[in-house]
Amino acid sequence: MSSQSAVDQFWTNARIEGKLNRLEVLTGQDPHGTLPPPVWASSPDPAQADADVAELLAGGSLTMASPRADYSTEDLPLPQIGDLAIVLDGTDHPRALVRTSAVNVVAEHPEVPAGEAVVERLELLYPRRAKSRSRQPAG
16 A cells, blocks of 8 residues: 555544544535645654654654744644644554644743744544543452
């Protein structure tokens, strides 16, 4: 399966399982539920990308920081609350659908060597984490 077809299949499953299409029957299609979101890995280093995906899948969220200057240099908009993305692992396979839940620009951050940092919190939408259930003994 090609990388693009893997992303397309992931998106098809994620938009249903992530419940992005709940109101389509009543309201018609919403662009967030039909247009595939940006696809990226958290790091160019495969081991770091795998570690970030593992943290995201285990904990349900991930906080990332990047230099504010990167957005200006590459003429990119800052992340916005509600943005969706498909996160790739270190082998460029789609592993998670996330939504940005917080964005802050801070004067300094330990992950950014110098200058302002953009700190983004990502919340896992798909795959859903398994909830631990404790069973009470019958009795």
